Amino acid sequence: MPAIGSIQLPEFPLLLAPMEDVSDPPFRAVCKDNGADLMYSEFISSEGLIRDAIKSKKKLDFTEEERPFGIQIFGGDEEAMAMSARICETVNPDLVDINFGCPVKKVVSKGAGAGVLKDIDLMVRLTEAVIKSTKLPVTIKTRLGWDDNTKNIEEVAQRMQDIGVQAISIHGRTRAQLYKGEADWTLIGKVKNNPRITIPVFGNGDIDSPQKAKAYKEKYGIDGIMIGRAAIGYPWIFREIKHFLNTGEILPAPTLEERVAVCKKHLDRSIDWKGPIVGINEMRRHYTNYLKGLPGIKDFRMKLVTLTTPEAINEVLDEISEHYKNYSFERTPIELIDYHQNCPL
Structure with a gap:
């Protein structure tokens, strides 16, 4: 090792x-x-x-x-x-x-x-x-x-x-x-x-x-x-x-429940570390990636990137869970995005 x-x-x-x-x-x-x-x-x-x-x-x-x-x-x-x-x-x-x-x-x-x-x-x-x-x-x-x-x-x-x-x-x-x-x-x-x-x-x-x-x-x-x-x-x-x-087995794609749970934990940690204003603002760039693949997610995503309190954001995430509760994610290739012009090492 x-x-x-x-x-x-x-x-x-x-x-x-x-x-x-x-x-x-x-x-x-x-x-x-x-x-x-x-x-x-x-x-x-x-x-x-x-x-x-x-x-x-x-x-x-x-x-x-x-x-x-x-x-x-x-x-x-x-x-x-x-x-x-x-x-x-x-x-x-x-x-x-x-x-x-x-x-x-x-x-x-x-x-x-x-x-x-x-x-x-x-x-x-x-x-x-x-x-x-x-x-x-x-x-x-x-x-x-x-x-x-x-x-x-x-x-x-x-x-x-x-x-x-x-x-x-x-x-x-x-x-x-x-x-x-x-x-x-x-x-x-x-x-x-x-x-x-x-x-x-x-x-x-x-x-x-x-x-x-x-x-x-x-x-x-x-x-x-x-x-x-x-x-x-x-x-x-x-x-x-x-x-x-x-x-040698490929795991199923993460479920909606897992994706929403990670969103919530990431948000909580972001607020704890950066404070409520910066923490919420900087979390906005992550929602698209976590929720990628959900049909018609744009309206929900627009809410997530405009709301300013964790309570309101968590309510929308709960709405997403309910709205897409029967949705099954298909495994799709991971896109290696050029996420910004700074220094993606």
Whole structure:
């Protein structure tokens, strides 16, 4: 079974990817309920943490039930990365993860995220600075390379392991690809099957079904899978993959009762964490995904995104339960949406 430092993971762990403006504590809670084994904060600017930026500090929040839990940081300055790792350590997460994968221009232009893929020596220095500043295990998430001409992930993995990185998650695209085309797992498999590599290697990119998870597990031999966009509005993806790997059976699609229950829990957690105004407003973007497939849902959805009290929203969710009580969901492919222009890792 893979381990990250003293963190013992299940035989084939499923990781929830850190996604900006998505993988906050309310969303992580419903993913944990459905089988996510290891989760991360949204990615956090090292410089923002040092400046004591309110939004950055808020992202450090997590609950005991989320463990094992990692905080992910990004930046292009060694001193700032070291200082931010020490700040992360004060809230006692299980590990610190470094983002070398975000392809968004505003991050890359600062020499951070996937921008560091153009300078592997800098990547080494930044990572060493973090490792030396904390007693926590340090892991990284990255991509295959900057573009098709610089797919240097094999070198990156070896050098990261040599300086003390304890696990690596690899997204099967280059920075130049952003999220276009199909993720290429061939190099992920090469990294995992390199006899020099002894740390856990987790694959990421385009896993949207139990069948694909099983096929990639067997074909590439990776230690686990990181799932991002497929979990948005569909946290059941984790339990479905686990069940299929254990039994070879595909679970039925989640029922209306399950979908409404998750909506309510997500809403409650959102309000608890963000307050009633922000919590209700930010929950609005999730209803479409949770209730996707219900015929004629538009009118109900319009109510959900305009109401301003939890009591009124829960009343509408109860109306939905009653109105569609005899509806059976068909299993349809999960759509990997480009949910915003920030940094879907």
